[in-house]
Amino acid sequence: MQVIDKSADGLNREFNVVVxxxxxxxxVVSRLNExxxxxKLPGFRPGKVPMKLLRSRFGNEVRGEILESTINESTQAALxxxxxxxxxxxxxxxxxxxxxxxxxxxxxxxxxxxIQDGADLANLELNRPVTSVTDEELDKAVQDFLKSxxxxxxxxxxxxxxxxxxxxxxxxxxxxxxxxxxxKGSDAHLELGAGQFIPGFEEQLIGAxxxxxxxxxxxxxxxxxxxxxAGKAASFKVDVKELKTYVTPELTDAVVKExxxxxxxxxxxxxxxxxxxxxxxxxxxxxxxxxxxxLAEGHTFPVPRGMVDVEFDAIWRQMEQVVKNGQLDPEDAGxxxxxxxxxxxxxxxxxxxxxxxxxxxxxKNNITVAQEDLSKAITQEAFRYPGQEAAVVEFYxxxxxxxxxxxxPIFEEKVVDFIxxxxxVTDQSVSVEELMRDPDEAEEAAADTAKxxxxxxxxKSPA
Numbered sequence: 001m002q003v004i005d006k007s008a009d010g011l012n013r014e015f016n017v018v019v020x021x022x023x024x025x026x027x028v029v030s031r032l033n034e035x036x037x038x039x040k041l042p043g044f045r046p047g048k049v050p051m052k053l054l055r056s057r058f059g060n061e062v063r064g065e066i067l068e069s070t071i072n073e074s075t076q077a078a079l080x081x082x083x084x085x086x087x088x089x090x091x092x093x094x095x096x097x098x099x100x101x102x103x104x105x106x107x108x109x110x111x112x113x114x115i116q117d118g119a120d121l122a123n124l125e126l127n128r129p130v131t132s133v134t135d136e137e138l139d140k141a142v143q144d145f146l147k148s149x150x151x152x153x154x155x156x157x158x159x160x161x162x163x164x165x166x167x168x169x170x171x172x173x174x175x176x177x178x179x180x181x182x183x184k185g186s187d188a189h190l191e192l193g194a195g196q197f198i199p200g201f202e203e204q205l206i207g208a209x210x211x212x213x214x215x216x217x218x219x220x221x222x223x224x225x226x227x228x229x230a231g232k233a234a235s236f237k238v239d240v241k242e243l244k245t246y247v248t249p250e251l252t253d254a255v256v257k258e259x260x261x262x263x264x265x266x267x268x269x270x271x272x273x274x275x276x277x278x279x280x281x282x283x284x285x286x287x288x289x290x291x292x293x294x295l296a297e298g299h300t301f302p303v304p305r306g307m308v309d310v311e312f313d314a315i316w317r318q319m320e321q322v323v324k325n326g327q328l329d330p331e332d333a334g335x336x337x338x339x340x341x342x343x344x345x346x347x348x349x350x351x352x353x354x355x356x357x358x359x360x361x362x363x364k365n366n367i368t369v370a371q372e373d374l375s376k377a378i379t380q381e382a383f384r385y386p387g388q389e390a391a392v393v394e395f396y397x398x399x400x401x402x403x404x405x406x407x408x409p410i411f412e413e414k415v416v417d418f419i420x421x422x423x424x425v426t427d428q429s430v431s432v433e434e435l436m437r438d439p440d441e442a443e444e445a446a447a448d449t450a451k452x453x454x455x456x457x458x459x460k461s462p463a
Contacts, residue, residue: 003078011110011304013084016095017074019103027066032058067097075107085112087304110304115360121422124294128287129430133275137432141271142251149255152189152244160207161243163193167205168242171216175234182226183234187241198234205238212240227326282435287425288416295357296350303352312341312348319344355412362415369410377406 001023006014032054037047039058044050071092079086090109097103152166161167167190173183192202200218208214216236224230249255256267319340322328332340361367378396382389396403 001074001077003081006106011087011113011302012108013111014106014108015078015082016104016106017071017078019070019074021100021102024066024070024103025100027070028059028062031062031066035062063099067094067103070103071105074105078107084109086110087112088306088310110306112356113301113303115299115301115357121361121419122424124291124419124423126287126290126294126420126423126425128425128427129283129435130427131279131283131430131432131435133272133279137275138268138272141275142268145271146248146251146255150246150248153247155210155243155245158209159243160209161192161240162206164191164246166191166244166246167208167240168244169205170239170241171236173234173236175229175232180229180234183236189244191246201236205240208240208243210240210243214238214240279432279435286435287420291416291419291423292354296354299353299357301353301356303349303356307352308345308349311352312345315344315348316341358412358415361419362411365415365418367411367414367418369407369414373410373414374403374406377410378403381406 001020002018004016004018006016008014029051032051035058036049036051036054039049039054040046041049041053041057044053071094075090075092079090087110090107093106093108095104095106097105155165169188169190170186171184171188173180190196190202190205192206195202198218198220201216204216204218205214214237216238217233218236219233220226220229220231222231251264251267253263256262256264259267261267261270335343378393381396382392385392396406
């Protein structure tokens with residue numbers, strides 16, 4: 001086999017591979033002999049079929065098979081010989097392949113960039129926002145839990161409905177006297193003050209009594225999900241069938257035992273731990289975002305165009321769906337398609353660069369994904385589909401590609417944890433509101449940094 005360099009431009013490589021005709025012929029003869037030992041032809045015992053007849057009957061098929069296997073094997077051998085790491089599948093084109101002549105084919109590819117050891121992890125400075133669960137927050141969480149287990153009782157006395165009550169209603173909505181689709185309901189439970197219906201609807205039913213009929217006039221919000229209703233005035237005929245009041249249970253050992261806790265104290269301890277876990281998770285996300293920003297700022301190595309194209313195509317498909325659903329960010333509404341594509345291509349390039357950088361750091365520090373990590377991820381996925389857990393587990397066991405899709409984010413998180421463990425991390429006490437605030441909003445509050453949505457997309461996991 002001979003490898004002939006054609007060009008090297010940046011990350012692009014092109015070379016031709018020549019495989020001698022004698023090597024091709026030897027493979028063809030060997031394969032035909034295998035066929036001859038297996039095939040049954042009239043008048044011949046297996047293994048006794050003349051080579052001339054085998055060539056006549058199976059020659060073209062065998063040569064095609066040998067062509068494919070030789071190209072694959074030779075391409076891999078050439079890549080190994082030249083120590084090239086393809087970014088994507090190389091593009092192979094046949095130059096010559098005639099019987100009795102050498103096989104020649106061209107290989108075009110982009111290679112992964114060489115990343116210098118420029119990530120000084122020990123000197124990387126990160127601020128970690130931290131907060132602890134207060135007694136007030138725990139009490140609120142407990143009350144929310146009790147509220148989720150509340151029941152209703154029918155009010156037998158005749159009295160007016162007030163905020164916090166529930167009404168059982170039938171309603172029919174119309175616009176300009178014409179009923180509209182989705183505007184009718186029967187035996188609907190409406191909690192007054194909960195904001196479940198269109199703004200202004202519930203307020204007009206405060207003071208209603210069981211048996212009352214009322215007309216409620218409202219205007220659908222301009223950003224209402226159904227475009228044919230958005231911004232339009234509507235009238236609802238409402239029949240109040242029942243007035244109910246909510247009954248919230250007290251926090252007792254009996255109540256929490258239904259949740260698997262032995263006592264109220266044990267329940268509160270678990271609830272506090274759950275809240276703290278959420279806070280710690282939010283804190284880590286904020287640190288990870290800082291980390292990705294600093295890594296992106298400190299590395300400008302070239303990235304394979306093909307990988308950027310793949311990432312951009314995925315982003316743009318999402319963008320087209322956003323436009324179709326009428327959910328385009330106001331900041332993007334006045335921009336041309338070319339302007340948007342340029343911005344989102346920059347985001348795609350950033351994601352690819354960060355992905356390559358994290359992969360390089362992980363490989364250089366021997367970070368791996370163990371089978372235990374994958375098993376845990378599969379279990380977590382299975383829990384997302386109650387009643388179908390066994391099917392989900394079997395799906396991943398039977399589909400290596402799907403299993404690999406779990407490996408990438410696990411690897412990324414392990415690399416991020418490794419970097420954080422090496423960096424200079426300073427804990428900064430913050431309020432719960434500040435911790436849970438969208439990072440882009442937090443930045444804008446501190447300094448007028450536009451394009452929060454863009455930054456959120458840019459900081460999306462590169463895995």
